[in-house]
Amino acid sequence: xxxxxILIAVVVVLLxxxxxxxxxxxxxxxxxxxxxxxxxxxxxxxNDLIPxxxxxxxxxxxxERGTFEEVTKARAAVAGAQGPxxxxxxxxxxTAALGKLFAVAEAYPDLKASDNFLQLQNELxxxxxxxxxxxxxxxxxxxRFNNSIQTFPSVLLAGVFGFVKREFFAAEAGDRELxxxxxxx
Amino acid sequence: MTLxxxxxxxxxxxxxxxxxFGLLIIALGGAAYALGGTGLGGLVLVVGVVYxxxxxxxxxxxxxxxxxxxxxxxxxxxxxYHLIDTVxxxxxxxxxxxxxxxxxxxxxxxxxxxxxxxxYVVVTSGLLEAMSKRELEGVLAHExxxxxxxxVRLMTLAAVxxxxxxxxxxxxxxxxxxxxxxxxxxxxxxxWIFLVIAIVTILLAPLAAVMVxxxxxxxxxxxxxxxxxEITNDPEGLALALRRLELDHREIHNVTSATAxxxxxxxxxxxxxxxxxxxxxxxxxxxxxxxxxVLEEAGGFRLPDSLPDAGDIELPIA
Numbered sequence: 001x002x003x004x005x006i007l008i009a010v011v012v013v014l015l016x017x018x019x020x021x022x023x024x025x026x027x028x029x030x031x032x033x034x035x036x037x038x039x040x041x042x043x044x045x046x047n048d049l050i051p052x053x054x055x056x057x058x059x060x061x062x063x064e065r066g067t068f069e070e071v072t073k074a075r076a077a078v079a080g081a082q083g084p085x086x087x088x089x090x091x092x093x094x095t096a097a098l099g100k101l102f103a104v105a106e107a108y109p110d111l112k113a114s115d116n117f118l119q120l121q122n123e124l125x126x127x128x129x130x131x132x133x134x135x136x137x138x139x140x141x142x143x144r145f146n147n148s149i150q151t152f153p154s155v156l157l158a159g160v161f162g163f164v165k166r167e168f169f170a171a172e173a174g175d176r177e178l179x180x181x182x183x184x185x
Numbered sequence: 186m187t188l189x190x191x192x193x194x195x196x197x198x199x200x201x202x203x204x205x206f207g208l209l210i211i212a213l214g215g216a217a218y219a220l221g222g223t224g225l226g227g228l229v230l231v232v233g234v235v236y237x238x239x240x241x242x243x244x245x246x247x248x249x250x251x252x253x254x255x256x257x258x259x260x261x262x263x264x265x266y267h268l269i270d271t272v273x274x275x276x277x278x279x280x281x282x283x284x285x286x287x288x289x290x291x292x293x294x295x296x297x298x299x300x301x302x303x304x305y306v307v308v309t310s311g312l313l314e315a316m317s318k319r320e321l322e323g324v325l326a327h328e329x330x331x332x333x334x335x336x337v338r339l340m341t342l343a344a345v346x347x348x349x350x351x352x353x354x355x356x357x358x359x360x361x362x363x364x365x366x367x368x369x370x371x372x373x374x375x376x377w378i379f380l381v382i383a384i385v386t387i388l389l390a391p392l393a394a395v396m397v398x399x400x401x402x403x404x405x406x407x408x409x410x411x412x413x414x415e416i417t418n419d420p421e422g423l424a425l426a427l428r429r430l431e432l433d434h435r436e437i438h439n440v441t442s443a444t445a446x447x448x449x450x451x452x453x454x455x456x457x458x459x460x461x462x463x464x465x466x467x468x469x470x471x472x473x474x475x476x477x478x479v480l481e482e483a484g485g486f487r488l489p490d491s492l493p494d495a496g497d498i499e500l501p502i503a
Contacts, residue, residue: 035277133274137275
């Protein structure tokens with residue numbers, strides 16, 4: 001009889017342990033999804049701004065067609081990217097294209113001084129700060145989630161319940177490392 | 186300690202603070218019963234319980250009143266709001282908390298609120314004048330971490346409950362002082378009454394201190410620093426901000442032992458004399474130098490001893 005009780009106790013403990021692990025993985029996966037939604041919101045916001053900026057520059061430098069096309073193409077690539085890794089790469093290309101666009105704008109003092117252009121520029125740089133912030137959060141959640149499903153003991157359950165590794169949102173060089181800070185004195 | 190563990194620990198400590206307050210009300214009720222019979226005892230109990238419930242529900246706005254903080258709009262401070270927006274996004278918050286200001290030249294900051302959605306971040310006008318953008322970002326990240334880690338509910342509640350304890354303690358001390366002259370009559374019942382008041386008064390201050398100790402742990406500040414460094418990816422920015430606070434010796438005016446624990450650094454460090462003992466009871470902020478040391482080690486940098494003037498934030502303060 002005692003043996004049976006012990007076995008039942010062991011099974012119950014294992015079940016409770018499994019439920020805790022499962023819930024933890026679900027919570028971490030939800031955080032990853034939220035993190036990605038945050039990036040998506042900011043990427044869309046920036047994509048909405050870009051046509052206005054292109055129009056503003058066109059008004060002064062209509063002949064720079066190549067630059068405009070590059071920006072428009074990169075913008076479409078970001079909007080159509082499948083998955084965080086692809087979106088990250090498209091995002092880097094778009095940032096480079098926008099850099100060229102602003103280099104063009106540099107040559108037109110009237111454009112640079114116009115209120116409309118200044119405001120668009122400010123909004124764009126504010127949105128880019130937010131994309132960077134959202135990326136930091138998202139990549140941190142991905143790291144936590146991936147660590148949890150690849151380490152023992154949750155790795156035993158991850159396969160059974162179909163938890164798969166998530167992609168990082170590609171980081172610019174030098175922005176890849178998160179600081180490890182211990183709060184112990 | 187993970188974020189989830191911290192949140193659980195905070196929930197447990199919140200229950201402890203409420204229980205400590207409950208015990209205190211019962212003790213006060215007992216003292217009132219000894220003083221004025223069933224009527225007074227009952228009154229104190231009812232007032233105490235009603236205040237406790239009221240404090241729990243409206244602690245957020247009460248702290249703003251206690252500290253003299255008033256809200257600032259996005260239009261007034263676009264730059265600071267932009268900083269707190271990005272910090273909140275990087276912290277994974279659903280929305281950025283609103284900003285409040287305390288008009289005081291001493292640089293300091295805190296966060297308050299009962300639930301994350303209704304929490305707010307308070308800065309002094311002196312903080313904005315003293316800090317560079319990078320440093321301010323670190324401070325805001327520290328405060329947003331307190332909100333995300335669910336530290337604020339506990340800290341806010343402690344501030345409100347300790348506030349009333351301090352008030353009652355003060356009241357009793359006055360009664361003791363002014364009533365002292367009449368004791369010469371030698372009435373034994375009166376002597377008992379004053380003994381009871383004296384004991385309650387003596388017990389109140391340490392009890393309040395215990396409540397604040399529950400609300401605060403040194404670890405909480407280190408954890409918020411660590412979270413802030415992760416959020417901004419810039420431990421040096423926060424370390425610079427802390428160094429600036431360390432070098433500044435001005436004290437914020439409108440602060441009591443009830444609200445002191447809310448701030449990013451202790452606002453009562455210049456207190457001397459008899460109140461220094463009381464301030465010592467409440468002083469649970471780890472020294473700034475130690476906090477800077479942890480950040481220096483984590484980020485692999487070393488701060489210079491002196492700092493250049495900051496002040497690159499545009500403020501349309503009237």
